[in-house]
Amino acid sequence: MLSRLPKAALSIHHVAAGASRQAVRSGSVRFVSTGAPTSNAFQRALNSRAALGSAVLMTVGSVAWYTHLYGSLPFIGEVHASSPAEEGLHPPAYPWSSSGWLDSFDHSSIRRGYQVYREVCAACHSLDRIAWRNLVGVSHTVDETRTMAEEVEYTDGPDDQGEMFQRPGKLSDYMPAPYPNEEAARASNAGALPPDLSLIVKARHGGADYIFALLTGYVDPPAGVEIREGMNYNPYFPGGAISMPRVIFDGLVEYDDGTPATTSQMAKDVATFLHWAAEPEHDERKKNGIKAIILFSALTAISLYVKRFKWASLKARKIIYNPPTGKNMH
Amino acid sequence: MASFSTTLYNTVFKRNSVYVSTIFAGAFAFNMAFDVGIERFWSHWNQGKLWKDIRHKYVEAEDAE
């Protein structure tokens, strides 16, 4: 016991006292905790096997009662066996050009992806949260975007007579939806609702990887899997049966920058476009991230220096008491 | 070295007003220079992928028509 004391005592006075570790100590040291724990009847009962047994019974009983009342336990998800067929095949991690910490989107890919969306996906899928103006300075020039917007008729109004009227689109208008409402969309697609694609990359596990894997993953159903009429087999889709048929085929669109329009190229471009649509702030975010990391690590380093600097005099100083020597010392 | 640090001390650090105004002016300059530097690094790192790298294709095409 005693051997522990000098070390602790010394460490406090280390700076002031310097190296004097050989101090010999004597005398008794008192600690706060005294004596052995007292034992009484209550504690004996608490430690008994009967107490243990009744506690176990109580716990099991409450769990059983709870599950009987409410079916499942709180905070614990329902436990069930899962298989790739139910959850969908996990998409592989593709090497996107925007994967790295410092990597921006490939904007020419966004531009091609928009073309794929417009010519293929837009037939069924809306893109509600993207306005024409969002494309400006990302994938298209102002004039191009204005021309594209003016090709679409928008309902505006009411005018002086209270009538709604049609007008060509403006930059501030949002992307036109293929169906006027959800019911119309379901009716045209055998009861299945084509989801809005604005945030689809954020809304699906795997993000852009999932989109790419899904678009290129259509295969014939394996033996033993029955797909209903009008459904298609895709291992990446949870459950395996998806209403959307394979839509992307080689040479379906003609890119204006001359890129060969293979299936995987188009899938990659449209996945990049949808990734941008879900995260338009992506490039700015990463740029700010670089700035923040550099700035705050420099600040941390300097703060540590300043802390040491400010404490140096306090930690290294020595307070010495000069006792008086006599009446007329000064 | 010693003479330089003494000069630095006497010109900048000695008067608090000069010190503080130097800090604020420095912060202003640093802010701009840092932004420019990061922007330059960003465009270098992502060369060919950014909109400004592909913009000329489409602007010229518009003018040609």
Add this chain to the structure above:
Amino acid sequence: MASFVAKKYQTLAPTVRTLASGVPVASGISFRHAPADDHSHGGPRHDTPALFAVRFSGSAKTSYVTSSPTGVFQQRFLHTSVARRDAPQVPDFSHYKAKDDSVNRATSYLMIGAMGVLTASAAKSTVTEFLSTMAASADVLALAKVEVGMSAIAEGTNVIIKWRGKPVFIRHRTPDEIEEARSIDWKTLRDPQSDEERAKNPEWLVMLGVCTHLGCVPIGESGDYGGWFCPCHGSHYDISGRIRKGPAPLNLEVPEYTIDEGEGKIIVG
């Protein structure tokens, strides 16, 4: 006095001892009041004034040990039962001391200054970011400008468009109307304003169609002055949109707009 004490070397006997009972005893200190002592503050003790071992100079707090411990130095612990009688050796701190005081000082100031620079820069960016959240969002800004084709508006007609939820009157004025708007003595009007101030291009008059009285929308080509007439409380505006008669205090407001002659467009906003 401080320097005097600092440079004085004396061998001092320990003045504070600890009894076996743990009670400290200071036998060398006189608690008597010394009447002959000019420096006494009238208290019961006339100890040497507290002299701290550290002196501060500038910001780069260089520490000076003013007096080396002489004689027997007694280490005191919180628990006073253990007496220590060993004399501590002062370790050699020279390794940690600055080689050059002026470089050391400049470096310290420089580091603190650099921290200030970075903090100010980061704080400025943060404040700017927070303030920018109060600015109009991008979708509002996208609606903030309205373009009107000038070719569609014939001479002598009014067009009402909506801009930021308010009606905007655009009138293509005839030469007679321009003549009328410019010839009157505008300095005597209620809200004196010349027509040149109100219309960038005399042929085109662009103004907010909100009566300056209580916010009704005036009717065009009516009223006593050939301009606009507010049906709510009977304010008459002339062909330059200036208040001429009625309760309204001000002329119809002219919004910010530009006329693009090349494209043939009026851009409001």
